[in-house]
Amino acid sequence: AFKRPKRLQHRPIPSPPRWPIIGNLHQLGELQHQSLWNLSKKYGPVMLLKLGKVPTVILSSSETARQALKDNDLNCCSRPPLAGARELSYNNKDMSFSPYNDYWKELRKLCARELFSAKQIHSFQPIKDEEIKKVIASISESASLNHPVNLTKTFLALTVSVVCKAAFGVSFEGTVLSNDRFNKLVRDAFETLGSFSATDFIPHVGWIIDQFTGLQKMREKSVRDLDAFYEQLFDLHKEGDRQGREDFVDMLLRFEKEGTVVGTDNLTRNHIKAILMNILLGGIDTSAITMTWAMSELARNPRVMKKLQTEIRSQIKNKERISFDDTDQLKYLKMVIKETWRLHPPTPLLLPREVTSEFDIDGYTIPVKTRLHVNVWAIGRDPDTWKDPEMFFPERFMDNNIDAKGQNFELLSFGSGRRICPGIYMGTTSVEFGLASLLYHFDWELPEGMVVEDVDMEEAPGLTVSKKSELLLVPVKYLDQ
Numbered sequence: 001a002f003k004r005p006k007r008l009q010h011r012p013i014p015s016p017p018r019w020p021i022i023g024n025l026h027q028l029g030e031l032q033h034q035s036l037w038n039l040s041k042k043y044g045p046v047m048l049l050k051l052g053k054v055p056t057v058i059l060s061s062s063e064t065a066r067q068a069l070k071d072n073d074l075n076c077c078s079r080p081p082l083a084g085a086r087e088l089s090y091n092n093k094d095m096s097f098s099p100y101n102d103y104w105k106e107l108r109k110l111c112a113r114e115l116f117s118a119k120q121i122h123s124f125q126p127i128k129d130e131e132i133k134k135v136i137a138s139i140s141e142s143a144s145l146n147h148p149v150n151l152t153k154t155f156l157a158l159t160v161s162v163v164c165k166a167a168f169g170v171s172f173e174g175t176v177l178s179n180d181r182f183n184k185l186v187r188d189a190f191e192t193l194g195s196f197s198a199t200d201f202i203p204h205v206g207w208i209i210d211q212f213t214g215l216q217k218m219r220e221k222s223v224r225d226l227d228a229f230y231e232q233l234f235d236l237h238k239e240g241d242r243q244g245r246e247d248f249v250d251m252l253l254r255f256e257k258e259g260t261v262v263g264t265d266n267l268t269r270n271h272i273k274a275i276l277m278n279i280l281l282g283g284i285d286t287s288a289i290t291m292t293w294a295m296s297e298l299a300r301n302p303r304v305m306k307k308l309q310t311e312i313r314s315q316i317k318n319k320e321r322i323s324f325d326d327t328d329q330l331k332y333l334k335m336v337i338k339e340t341w342r343l344h345p346p347t348p349l350l351l352p353r354e355v356t357s358e359f360d361i362d363g364y365t366i367p368v369k370t371r372l373h374v375n376v377w378a379i380g381r382d383p384d385t386w387k388d389p390e391m392f393f394p395e396r397f398m399d400n401n402i403d404a405k406g407q408n409f410e411l412l413s414f415g416s417g418r419r420i421c422p423g424i425y426m427g428t429t430s431v432e433f434g435l436a437s438l439l440y441h442f443d444w445e446l447p448e449g450m451v452v453e454d455v456d457m458e459e460a461p462g463l464t465v466s467k468k469s470e471l472l473l474v475p476v477k478y479l480d481q
């Protein structure tokens, strides 16, 4: 048989030893980004794993991430077919898990215009004002009783209510997903999306394993519960029932009725459900997770908390509402949020990409059909990029222009390239507004008997990574108002 001359042979990509059938699956552990980080310290920033039958390359440095997401974006901007995602997205009819095709391109354009534009997001401000008012009133009550507030739940409830009203035009209370159920549903959905499912990796018999481990059952339950929620939303949007401006759901339902073609597809109910899933899962949890991690870091770093509150209080003074112009001036707040994303990127391995044309990274050839993960969590802790990487030190962003908008490969919390998160502005402004409001109105103390070392920073597994234990802090009303 023909053999390539030695000098033209591909260098094999460094790879940990593997077992038959499962390959390297056993090395992943529960917190995959951490296991992969440890492996990359030994095997380098371009590392090949065999996850069952699927060749998977993990990139763990800003330089290798740049080569993939910038220099070769077009060669790797598709998504692999995944069993869990397929069910939750009605056969990949959503934006996040759709392969790279005309439907995805048109859908992204449509959502950019109708949902993610600065104009749309500014139009949601009255909703945010109203919802934050309720949150502040409820925290004030806890403050007067000296009771701790569960900030994990508070942030989730805030983003749920804002997103539901803004994007879905309905009040979340009273829908089939009451708060606590919603919380569990979102975590389960992300866990099923984040677990490496045997169906994807082991041919023919993998699905039996997923039945056995209960993953399939959990997945079916997530799909069923979410479906009931979308159906209720559609009922609430029935013609004639509502007045006022057309919201995002009204618009999608109108497109369905008019037989609108998006790329190659006639928009159907299932397409709409899949798109709503993206907003529900993509838009709510990530922002809430960011705020919870930020407050946890602030609780552990009283110096940073004080400095940030001084900035916020001198900017806001006695204003009744916090505007976009206000948060835009809060330079230290922006640094605190970036530092939070460096250490706690909500989606630590981004969403997986699939290679559609062969290309090279660091001289290694990445073949077609390879699955690609960028370990953003590892990049945020890379000692070659960051001095004292484990330290929470927002001032590190003072002397550089690094931001998270996809141009700086050291900070990739939203990804980069064609698949970059379309909700950057929506997410960033929500996080800025939520944190500024709570830090303006209250000082935050640790519950009685706790010291800063007791704030637990352990992570919970999933496609998005949240803080494992809930964050409880005691609010003290800021009286200088």
Ligand code: HEM
Pocket: 095, 096, 097, 108, 278, 279, 282, 283, 284, 286, 287, 290, 346, 347, 350, 351, 352, 412, 413, 414, 415, 416, 418, 419, 420, 421, 422, 423, 424, 426, 427, 428, 431
């Ligand atoms: C702090 C907030 C957020 C973070 C950290 C975040 C993070 C991410 C990341 C890492 C990706 C994958 C990028 C890649 O594969 O390269 C992504 C994709 C996506 N995000 Fe976000 N996100 C946030 C907020 C939002 C919001 C508010 C929405 C919508 C309401 C949203 C909707 C989406 C969608 C639809 C995609 C899929 C894009 C595609 O594949 O074309 N995200 N996000």
